[in-house]
Structure formats: C-alpha cells, structure tokens
Amino acid sequence: MKQKTGKFFGVGVGPGDPELISLKAVRILGSVHTIFAASSSKNSHSVAMRATRPHLPQGTPVIRLSFPMTSDRKVLKECWEQHAATIVEELEKGKDVAFITLGDPLTYSTYGYIAREVKKIAPYIEIETVPGIASYQAAAALVHLPLAEGEESLLVLSGSKGGEHLRRLGRQVDNIVMLKAYRHFQDIYSVLKEMNLAETTIGITCCGQPDEKIVTDIKEMVDKKPNYFTLLIVKNKKT
Amino acid sequence: MKQKTGKFFGVGVGPGDPELISLKAVRILGSVHTIFAASSSKNSHSVAMRATRPHLPQGTPVIRLSFPMTSDRKVLKECWEQHAATIVEELEKGKDVAFITLGDPLTYSTYGYIAREVKKIAPYIEIETVPGIASYQAAAALVHLPLAEGEESLLVLSGSKGGEHLRRLGRQVDNIVMLKAYRHFQDIYSVLKEMNLAETTIGITCCGQPDEKIVTDIKEMVDKKPNYFTLLIVKNKKT
Numbered sequence: 001m002k003q004k005t006g007k008f009f010g011v012g013v014g015p016g017d018p019e020l021i022s023l024k025a026v027r028i029l030g031s032v033h034t035i036f037a038a039s040s041s042k043n044s045h046s047v048a049m050r051a052t053r054p055h056l057p058q059g060t061p062v063i064r065l066s067f068p069m070t071s072d073r074k075v076l077k078e079c080w081e082q083h084a085a086t087i088v089e090e091l092e093k094g095k096d097v098a099f100i101t102l103g104d105p106l107t108y109s110t111y112g113y114i115a116r117e118v119k120k121i122a123p124y125i126e127i128e129t130v131p132g133i134a135s136y137q138a139a140a141a142l143v144h145l146p147l148a149e150g151e152e153s154l155l156v157l158s159g160s161k162g163g164e165h166l167r168r169l170g171r172q173v174d175n176i177v178m179l180k181a182y183r184h185f186q187d188i189y190s191v192l193k194e195m196n197l198a199e200t201t202i203g204i205t206c207c208g209q210p211d212e213k214i215v216t217d218i219k220e221m222v223d224k225k226p227n228y229f230t231l232l233i234v235k236n237k238k239t
Numbered sequence: 240m241k242q243k244t245g246k247f248f249g250v251g252v253g254p255g256d257p258e259l260i261s262l263k264a265v266r267i268l269g270s271v272h273t274i275f276a277a278s279s280s281k282n283s284h285s286v287a288m289r290a291t292r293p294h295l296p297q298g299t300p301v302i303r304l305s306f307p308m309t310s311d312r313k314v315l316k317e318c319w320e321q322h323a324a325t326i327v328e329e330l331e332k333g334k335d336v337a338f339i340t341l342g343d344p345l346t347y348s349t350y351g352y353i354a355r356e357v358k359k360i361a362p363y364i365e366i367e368t369v370p371g372i373a374s375y376q377a378a379a380a381l382v383h384l385p386l387a388e389g390e391e392s393l394l395v396l397s398g399s400k401g402g403e404h405l406r407r408l409g410r411q412v413d414n415i416v417m418l419k420a421y422r423h424f425q426d427i428y429s430v431l432k433e434m435n436l437a438e439t440t441i442g443i444t445c446c447g448q449p450d451e452k453i454v455t456d457i458k459e460m461v462d463k464k465p466n467y468f469t470l471l472i473v474k475n476k477k478t
Contacts, residue, residue, distance in 0.1 A: 019263035129380035141368035
C-alpha cells in the first residue's frame, strides 16, 4: 500500500513582528515536519524567520529555497518547478510541510506560484493556505491612517510599474498603497510630485521590524537608496 | 494628582475564525479592563464576538455600541462623538480599553472614525492599533486565488458604489475585491456581465464563519437577497 502523503500548508507569518502572526499559523508551524522558506533576498528571509522562529518546536528543519532576483519568466518558472519538486518529494514521504511567507501568502508572494506547481506535479496533495496580516495593514496601524473608509477605494500596487500605474490610476482612486517602493523610487516620487500627492504620502520602512521607520517627508528618500522594505500610503484628498 | 488615564486599543480580530486572530490581539484582549464592540448589524456583532470570546478572561465587560445603518453623515457624526465620549469616560477612569473590529481595523471599519473622535476629545490619550487579517485575505486563501502577483494591481472596493467604480476602473486593474457586495448586487452583476468578468468572479459568503460558502457561478446570487457577508474576487484576465 502506498504511504499516505503529507499536507502542504502555505502559511502567512505576518509583517515581521512575531506577535502579528495568527494562532492558526502558530498551531500549524508547531505541527508540521518540515518548513520551507524562500530566500529571495537575505533580508526577507531573515525577517520571515524572525517572525517564525519563536513559534517553532526545536528540531523542526527549516530548508531555504533560493529564488533568483530576475524578471526573466523562463528562469523563474524553472525555479518554481524545481522547488515544487523538492517540496513534493518531502510530502511524498508522508511529511506535512509548511511554506512560510512574510505578510499574506496570496498578496505578492512566491507562494502562489509554488502552490500552482505543486498542484501540477501532484494534484492529489491536500493544500491549505493560512492568510496573514500584510505589511501595509501593519503600516497603516502604525501611522493611524485608514486604508479605506465608507465607499472609498483602495488600490494596492507593487514597485516596478509603480510610476506607470500611478500616472494612469492615481487620480481615480481614493487611497493607494505601494509595496516594494524601493524599485524605481525616483520615478514614483516624480509622479507623486506631478500629481500633487507627495505631501499626502507617508513612507514606512521595515514595518513590523525592530528598525521600522516612518518617513513623513518622502523627499528624504530620494537622495539615498531606499530600503528593500519600503512602502508608501498615499491619500488622494480630492478638493 | 490626576489619575493616569488608560490606553485605547483598536484591535482587529480577523475575519471571524477565532484562530485567525493575532497573538498580539489575544494578549491585549486578555489585559484590558473593558471591551467595546460595534453592533451596526446583529450579525457583524455576533461574528466579532465569536472570534473574540474564546480569548477573553471571564468577567471582562463587553459593551455594545450601536451604530445606525444610515449614510446620513450628520447622524453618523453625532453617533461617533457620543460613542467616543463613552469610551473616553472609561479611559479617564484609568481603565485600558479595546475597541474590537472584525477583519482589519483600518479597512472599512468604524474604528477609524471612533479613534479620530477620541483623539479630538482627549488628545492626551495613548492610542494603539492592532492590525488584523481582512475577510478578503481569508477568502482568497479559501479559494486558493492570488490577490496580486508580480506587478499586478489590486483594487479593493465596497458595495454601494461598486457598480459605478467597476464600470470606471474594472478594465484598468488586474484584480478586484469587492466587500459588502450584498449592496446593489444586481447592479454589480450587470456591470460584471457587461465587462465579460462574471465568469472570472468568485463569490464568498460568511468567510471564516461556520457557514462560509463559495459561489463559483455568481449568477446564483442574483435571484436571492445576498448575505450581508458577501464578497467578490474578480480576476481581470486580459487577452
């Protein structure tokens, strides 16, 4: 008889503060046999591990999966397939496996790609996703800024196309969150200035981490290279 | 000497599942003297309490604050002021107070208004906001649908102006989440049909609650009055 396969969990560990993780995530991290973590950047790996480590039973193996920092779709696809195969191998041994991700696992995370590939290789594997608090929710809490109220709209963007998206949509929505704003920050800042939005924008770096910082005048960020964990909250106050 | 005032916490308790609350929220709920909860609808009150109750020490008083279901700004403002005054009265007694909200306290929640009024009445009160997992993150996890990947955009909307916002922005973004979609559902559905998006839309009702349901054909929702806890995830697959 074939051995029972393990269950695959995608676990959001929250923004980085080990207290901003859910009870469910803690329970699952305490019960699985093996943990996989992306190490796409040295920083993001250590931050995810800081949020997770206090909740792991001693001895649970944590295996790093390295992701290249590239936008070459072919290279990325090969990498996802290879990592998914590594995970499936573990699941096939009957081990329960968690793939941890900073923030929420379905918001700009590599987990979505990995889960898709795991499903392709081994469609019989049971998969469960555990949502997490996203960095931008923790950032909004830190600066006491509503993300959306009443019938307002909220647009969430990521860095690379930030300037382009902002130019096109910036005036049509009430609130904007831009994650990974370290990418093309100069361009993003120029568009915010053009649109008269720079003054109603707040920058937060390393949210949920010991060195988190609130930047009320985002002009300060232009001259130095912004931190990898930089996000912006833009309030589009219509007059 | 004046007695020390208490601290005011805005605590997101997550989508409804008592396990999808953060460790920090649990710690704070276990330490405050008094808890306030909005009872804008009978349902939402009991759901927030279901998520919270298992984490409350016996004897912590839970005080309901009733909010009228109206869009009359003047009526609402008076209500916020009155409730904020009630909360400040408790804080002035030196008691720590938590105002609990379903989901995330800064995403379409009454907490933002209340915190603003508390600050106005008693600017010296210390306020801390504890973020929470939003219903739409739990819904995405339930149906294994990424909210945003790579450089995609995510637009979050609420019900009343849903149809209008959709018509204007629906084609310009990659992913849309619509909360409180029970409002004007017919209108929202018509726009989705017009834009050829109805088939890539998934409806989730009562997410995180024992009676949660996934509706893959949202046409089913048109004929009956949709549940108060109805949200839609729309994938705008561009061809």
